[in-house]
Amino acid sequence: MVIAIILGVCFGIVAHKAERSGVIWAFLTFLIYIATGILFYFVSNFLPSSISIDNVIVVAVIEVFIRVALSIFIAAGFLRGYFITILEALLCFRYLQHRRIVLLSMAAVALSCALLIATDSLFTGFINAVESSVSRHLGDIILEAPSGRTLTEYDTFIDSLCQTDTVKSATAVLSSQGLLLSAPGKVKTARIWGIELPRRLAVTPLHEALLFQKDKPAEQVGFAISDSPDAIGGIVGIGVLAQPDEITDAYDMDAVKGMLGQRMALTTGSMVQDRTNTDGSQPQFSRKVIKFNLADVAKTGVYEFDQSFVMLPIAELSKTLYPDKEPAANLIHIRLTAGADEEKAMAVVRGVWRSFAEDRFDWYGFVSITSAKQLNAQLIAEYRKQMTVLLFIFGLVSVGIILLVFCIFYLIVMTRRKDIGVLKSCGVSSGSVAGLFVLFGTVVGVVGAAAGVGLGWLIIDNINAIEQAIASVFGIKLWKASTYMFTQIPNTMHWGSVLWITAAGIIAAAVGSLIPAVAAARVKPVETLQYE
Amino acid sequence: MIKWLLAWRYFFKRPISILAVVAVALCVFIVLVVMTVMNGLLRDFKQKNHNYAGDCIIASDSLVGFGYYEDFTSILEEQPYIEAVSPMAKGVGLVHLKQYKWDSGIEIHGIDPLLHSRVTSFADTLHYQKQTPEDAFRPQYAPQSDGCITGIELIPLGRRKTDGTYLYHDKPMRMELVISAFPLNIKGGLLRSLDLVSTKSFYYSDDSHSGLVKVDGAVVYIPLEQAQILCGMDSPIKRISSLHIRFADGESVQSSVAKVRRLWDEFVAQNINKPGGSLFSNVRVQSWQQNRRSVIAPMEKEQIMMTMLFLMLGVITVFIVFVVLYMIISHKSKDIGILKSMGVSMSSILGIFLLFSIFIASTGSLVGSVLGWIFLYKINDLEDWLYKNHNWQLWDRTVYAIGDIPNQVAPEVLAIIVGSAVFACMIGALVPGLQAARKKPVQSLQVNQL
Incomplete structure (x- = not known):
């Protein structure tokens, strides 16, 4: 703010020296800086809490950008000695007040900006949600054993990982496929995970997702069944147990809660031996059935997880699948410390893995170590491409703004030829007349773009309420987790794109006013003011 | 007859009409391409389900x-x-x-x-x-x-x-x-x-x-x-x-x-x-x-949502036609005054400007449709070229179960788009047309208005 005031005063002094009306203009410049300062103070303080610090920085960058752009704009005008006079500014505002048709161009700029901002924010929010959901629920780095191989003594490996500076926590998983019989006639395919609960809660937000134990302290969360302490407990994704309602996309929570403690059967399997038998015959697939009781239900909000996961204690699953081995795992999910460099962290994990596994497993070189981002990199790249294509199409249609502003300004020039003639006969230069219309176009762009940002923000901030209203009024559920992966529409405003969309809207309006401005500059007073 | 002649004359003699034609052509082109591709994907998906x-x-x-x-x-x-x-x-x-x-x-x-x-x-x-x-x-x-x-x-x-x-x-x-x-x-x-x-x-x-x-x-x-x-x-x-x-x-x-x-x-x-x-x-x-x-329903819903978005943008076309007509009428108040003094009715004046808007819509739709058709005809070749030379595909075929990009223009889709363009232009022309029709010759022909 202080810098803004100093800049305002400086430009005011420049203005004072450049023009007779400089003192007033200095005051106006000062007011513009104060107004932008207040505007951005308001924006910064009333941003929803969901907006990250990165977005706040982006807002600050936009503020600086606008101030610098204004400064350059005004300074360039003064330095050339003809750009703005108080008379032009007054005319500009007078036209704004008295030409209602200008509102059309503002509405068009606002509509296009709002549409582009909403599309970009929704797409970016969705992409970020896809990226972060994998990282949130699987960890930042995933180590996976080759198909059919398992690693034992994983506690030692995890301890070694946690001793490094880059790894915050890690947990072992024994993953398998299976069939779940949850009730008579209800069979579903399931992804079975053997997990170690205390460590998993440190790596992922599973605790928040548990329907029955989320209020308990983390150390008390477990697989225990209150009625039968000896029974094996399991945590099952809510979508495995129930299907969301066709209209509301909501689960019948009472029915789900009624299943707590219910006995279920899970069938899975493993190879009897890892290698070809000594007699040359192929190894056999051994089918296993595990009976367990429902200890809790997980509702992560990510459809894929909720729809397929059954989690059991790793020790129990390992004992069932590999009775002759000590507890085994085939996945390690690793959470990095905040701010850790992913590439460096992966190198660290590889190093720790090599020193741990080199003497233990002959297959240690075939292990896959990937980051969560890499897992979905191809899909994310596709989403980004689709977003670019869509924005390009909408942007192309928005070219209509240039045409619209051109038409409106041309209309104004044609109907104000006499005014222009009077101005020029009073000594106003052609450049000043042209500048007046370009300034007018820019103001239209600024006001329209600001309205567009506001409208876009309103849409994004209330997108879930809008979607729910449509569902309740028309009975049409536009957003379903089964189609779009998440139960909620990501509603974070992507301020990074607001900058270029706003700039494009202002530039489009200014470009649209260029030809009418030239036409106005070429008006000859002697022709327009003659009696005939 | 005079309606047709005047509308035709305004259309050809006023260069500003070209802008409205360009705007309509641009919208028709984009909507035709996007709707053809989306419609084709949906039709293909339905057929596969059938x-x-x-x-x-x-x-x-x-x-x-x-x-x-x-x-x-x-x-x-x-x-x-x-x-x-x-x-x-x-x-x-x-x-x-x-x-x-x-x-x-x-x-x-x-x-x-x-x-x-x-x-x-x-x-x-x-x-x-x-x-x-x-x-x-x-x-x-x-x-x-x-x-x-x-x-x-x-x-x-x-x-x-x-x-x-x-x-x-x-x-x-x-x-x-x-x-x-x-x-x-x-x-x-x-x-x-x-x-x-x-x-x-x-x-x-x-x-x-x-x-x-x-x-x-x-x-x-x-x-x-x-x-x-x-x-x-x-x-x-x-x-x-x-x-x-x-x-x-x-x-x-x-x-x-x-x-x-x-x-x-x-x-x-x-x-x-x-x-x-x-x-x-x-x-x-x-x-x-x-x-x-x-x-099938989620794909249909996406198509409807996309159509709604384009409808919002189509509003800009209405604005442009409105402004162009408004501009022409503001310059032709003398002509309108003369016509009305000769006994031309209000409805005929309105008819002239509605016809004018139909000419704009028809020409814009024709240009947009032809360009859209050419683009769609070549869209798969264009994608192949982009993939070979710049490694860029509209849809990565290793991710999406899509073959060629659908490029068959459905006559009903084209008819709806052209009909919408004509309708949008007529809406845009309605207010200026009414304004022109309500002009009084005694006002528009007085010497200080000339």
Whole structure:
């Protein structure tokens, strides 16, 4: 703010020296800086809490950008000695007040900006949600054993990982496929995970997702069944147990809660031996059935997880699948410390893995170590491409703004030829007349773009309420987790794109006013003011 | 006549009209391209679903299925409007592929391949046995063994190429798939309480490529009788999950479905008291659109949402036409005054400007449609060129189950777009036209207005 005031005063002094009306203009410049300062103070303080610090920085960058752009704009005008006079500014505002048709161009700029901002924010929010959901629920780095191989003594490996500076926590998983019989006639395919609960809660937000134990302290969360302490407990994704309602996309929570403690059967399997038998015959697939009781239900909000996961204690699953081995795992999910460099962290994990596994497993070189981002990199790249294509199409249609502003300004020039003639006969230069219309176009762009940002923000901030209203009024559920992966529409405003969309809207309006401005500059007073 | 002449004259003599034409052409071009592609994708997706399901499906919501299907099939086959009927037993299972030590959850579809090919396009989805679907479950390398057909995307062997097609060997590879399932009794409980799971080995005999990701990525087809055994549908009453029906050529799907529904209701009334008759309560008779609604509806909704977005942008076209007309009228107040002083009515003045807007819309639509058609005609070549030279595809074919970009312009879509453009232009012309019509000659012809 202080810098803004100093800049305002400086430009005011420049203005004072450049023009007779400089003192007033200095005051106006000062007011513009104060107004932008207040505007951005308001924006910064009333941003929803969901907006990250990165977005706040982006807002600050936009503020600086606008101030610098204004400064350059005004300074360039003064330095050339003809750009703005108080008379032009007054005319500009007078036209704004008295030409209602200008509102059309503002509405068009606002509509296009709002549409582009909403599309970009929704797409970016969705992409970020896809990226972060994998990282949130699987960890930042995933180590996976080759198909059919398992690693034992994983506690030692995890301890070694946690001793490094880059790894915050890690947990072992024994993953398998299976069939779940949850009730008579209800069979579903399931992804079975053997997990170690205390460590998993440190790596992922599973605790928040548990329907029955989320209020308990983390150390008390477990697989225990209150009625039968000896029974094996399991945590099952809510979508495995129930299907969301066709209209509301909501689960019948009472029915789900009624299943707590219910006995279920899970069938899975493993190879009897890892290698070809000594007699040359192929190894056999051994089918296993595990009976367990429902200890809790997980509702992560990510459809894929909720729809397929059954989690059991790793020790129990390992004992069932590999009775002759000590507890085994085939996945390690690793959470990095905040701010850790992913590439460096992966190198660290590889190093720790090599020193741990080199003497233990002959297959240690075939292990896959990937980051969560890499897992979905191809899909994310596709989403980004689709977003670019869509924005390009909408942007192309928005070219209509240039045409619209051109038409409106041309209309104004044609109907104000006499005014222009009077101005020029009073000594106003052609450049000043042209500048007046370009300034007018820019103001239209600024006001329209600001309205567009506001409208876009309103849409994004209330997108879930809008979607729910449509569902309740028309009975049409536009957003379903089964189609779009998440139960909620990501509603974070992507301020990074607001900058270029706003700039494009202002530039489009200014470009649209260029030809009418030239036409106005070429008006000859002697022709327009003659009696005939 | 004078209306036409004046509208024509304004259209050609006012260069500003070109701007309105450009705006209309731009909108028509973009909407035509986007809608053609989206419409094509949706039409293609619907067709694939129709090919997969047949015309009508009598299906149970429960995995337990329903019985007495053979009796009802006989009734259906006597109907002149029915071409063929195919029973299907469905279940969920676990497949283990021995060679690759790989396992996955699957959907088991038990069918008679020949019958099913008569009802659906099943035979067309096969690679090796396309011409002889009756041998689809006979592996070429082990003809005496039980074969199975896997969805092309089920086994992750990386066969999908960057152009969306698949790599095939000359003959099917030898692969043994161990399939396990829970056999359910008629009440939905476990059938064999001592041995919870049924397991059987099948040998891979062919791939099925329906073009539906969820089907191709999860389904294993096995012989109907084997599926019934695995899922416990073989006793005491033979059960299935669904009956797929194909109607005779020229029969309306909706009216034929209604007839089948009546037949089914009569059949249920006669058999409801037999053992297992309660299972009929879970059965629905649906057309293929109703049966596949859950997968088709999201795509339809996306198309509607996209149309709404373009409608919002179409508002800009209305604005432009409005401004152009407003500008012309503001310059032609003298002409309007002269016309009205000669006795031309208000409605004729309004008609002139509406005609003018129709000329703008027609020319813009023509230009936009021709450019759009040329672009669509070349869109696949353009994408190929972009991919070869810049490694850029509109849709990565290794991610999306899309072949060529649909580029067939549907006449009804074109008609709707052109109609909307004309309507938008007329809306834009309405207010300035009315303003012109209400001008009073005595005001517009006074000397200080000239």
